[in-house]
Amino acid sequence: MKFFIRRAVFYVITAWAAVTLNFFIPRLLPGDPVQSLLSRYQGNIDVNAVKSLRVLFGLDSQKPLWQQYFDYFGQLFHGDLGISLQSFPTPVSEIIGQSLPWTIGLVGMSTIIAFVLGTLLGIVLGWHRGTKWDALIPLTTFFSSVPYFWIALIAIAVFGVNLGWFPLSGSYSPDVMPGLNMSFIASVCYYSFLPALTIVISSIAGWILGMRNMIVTVSSEDYVTVAQAKGLPESDVMFHYAARNAILPQISGFALSLGFVVSGTLVMEQVFSYQGIGYRLLQATSNNDYPLMQGIFLIITFSVLIANILADIVYALLDPRTRKEA
Template sequence: MAYILRKFGILVFTLWVAATLNFILPRLVPGDPVGAMMARYQGQLTPDAAQALRIAYGLTDQGSALTQYFTYLNNMLHGNFGRSVSQFPSPVTDIIAQAAPWTIGLLGVTTVLSFLIGSALGLYSAWRRGTWLANILPPLALFVNAMPYFWFALLLIYFLALKRDVFPISGNLDPFVGDAFTPKWWTSMLRHAALPAITIVVTAAGGWLITMRNNVMSVLGEDYLAFARAKGLSERRIVNRYVLRNAMLPSLTAFGMALGFVVGGSILVETVFSYPGLGFYLFTSVNAKDYPLMQALFLMIAAAVLIANFLVDLLYAVLDPRVRDGRPA
C-alpha cells in the first residue's frame, strides 16, 4: 500500500507541474490567438470585434497572474478549455471529443498489436536462435524499424491507393456512408484505417522485436533457468513462467509510454493520411496558432503518459514482488 500511495503522490505532483507549465508557456509566446486570427483575416476584423473575441477567449484583464492561474486550474478541473481559434466558435472539448475516438481506436489497437507481434517474434528469435527464420528476423526488424513513418506511408499510398485503388487515400469514412455501426459503416471505416494501421504496425513491431530479443538473451544466461531445467521442467513451462515473465518487465515501461502517447496521436501518420484524429488536430492547431486547442492537447498528452506510467508501476508491483517490498531487483 505504501508503494501505491507513493506512486500516486508522484503522479498527482507531476500532473500539477505539467498543468502549471501548460499555463506558463503559452503566455511566454508573443501575441495572442486573436492577433493570429486578425492576421489571417488581413484586417477584416474591427477593433470592437477583436475586443469581443478577447472577451470570449478570456484574454481581457482578469487580475493578477496568480488570480488567472487559479482560474485556469478551476476551469481545467471542470473540463473548460475555452473555444478553438481555428474552428471558432466550437468549444475545444467538442473538437477533442469528436477526434479522440478515431485516434484511440486506430492507434490504441495498432500499438497493442505491434507490441504483441513484435514481442512474440522477439521471443521466438531469441529462443530458437540458430534456425534460418530466427536469424533473419533481427536484421529485418532493424530495417523496418528504421523506416520513417511518413516514407512508408507514402509508399503504401502510391502502390495501394494511387496505382491499385485498393484503399482510399485519406479520411476516415466514405461520404454519405449512412448510420454509424452498420455493416456499410464498419466496412468504410476499416478500409480507411487499413493503410495507417499497416504503417504503424510494420514500423513499430520491429522495435519491439529487437527489445524483446535482447531481454530474452539476457535472461537466458541466468542461473535459475539452469536450475529449472535440472528440475525437469518442460520447455513450454520454462518459457512461460521464467523467460517470458522476466524478459517482459523491461518492456512494460516503454509500452506504457507508447500507450500514453496514443492520446496525442501519431502526427505524421494522421497528417499524411488526413485522418481526423488528435494528432491531425494538433498539427493544424500549431499551424493556425490555435492556443486553446494546442494547450488542451498538450495537457492531455502529458496526463495520458503519466497515468499510463502509473498503471505500469502498479503492474510491476504485481509481476515483481521485490518492487512493492522495496527490495533491490
C-alpha cells in the same frame, strides 16, 4: 503500500507541473490570439468586442496573473478547455471529443497488435537463438531503422496508386452515413487499413528486437537453468520463467507507447489526411490556435501519466521486488 503512496504523490506533483506549464507557455509565445481572431473575421466581429473576447479566452489584462492562473484551474475542474480560435465559437473539448476516438481506435489498436506480435516473436527468436529463426533479425533491424512516414508513402504508392486496392486519404467513405451500422464500420476499417499497417510494420521491429535481447540475457540466469534441469516442458520454461522476467522492460515501453497514442502518429495522420488528434494538433499549430493546442497538450500529458500509473501497478504485480525496494 508506501510504494503506491509515493508514486501517487509523484504523479500528483507531475500533473500540477504539467498544468502550470500548459498555462504559462502560451502566454509567453509571441502574438496575440485575440488579434489573430479579429484579423481572420475582419468585418464580421465588432472591434469593441475585444475586451469580451479576452475575458472569454482567459486573457483579461485587468486580472493579475495569479488570478488568471486559479481561474484556469477552476475551468479545468469543470471540464472547460476553452474556445477554439480556428473553429470559433466551437469549444475545444468538442473538437477533441470528435477527434480522439479516431486516434485511439486506429493508433491504439495498432500499437497493441504490434506489441503483442512483436513480444511473442521476440520470445521465440531469443529462445531459439542460433537457429534458422535468426534469419528474421536483419529484416527486423531494417524496418526498425526506416522512418514510418516513408513506409506510409510506399504503402500509398503501391496499394493505393498502383494497385488501387485502398483509398489514398480520409477516414471513411463520404457515401456512407456515420453511425453504428455495418456500412460505416466496414468503411472505417477499409480506410484505416493502410495507416494501421504502417504503424504495425514500423513499430513491431522495435518490440521484437527488445524482447529478443532480454530473452537472451534472462535465459542464462540460474532460475531458468534450474527449471530446465527439473525437466519442465520447454514452453513452460520459455513463457513462465524466462519471458515473465524479460517482459518487464517491455511493459514500461508499452505504457509510454499507449500514453502517446493520444497524440497520434502526427506525420502519419498528415500523410493519410486522417482526422485524428495529431492531425488536429498540426492544424492548431499552423493556425496559432492556442486554446486548442493547450487542450491537446493537456490530454496528451494526462494520457501519458495514466499509462505510467497503470505500468507501475502492473510492474509491481509482476515484480514484487519493486515494492520491497520502495
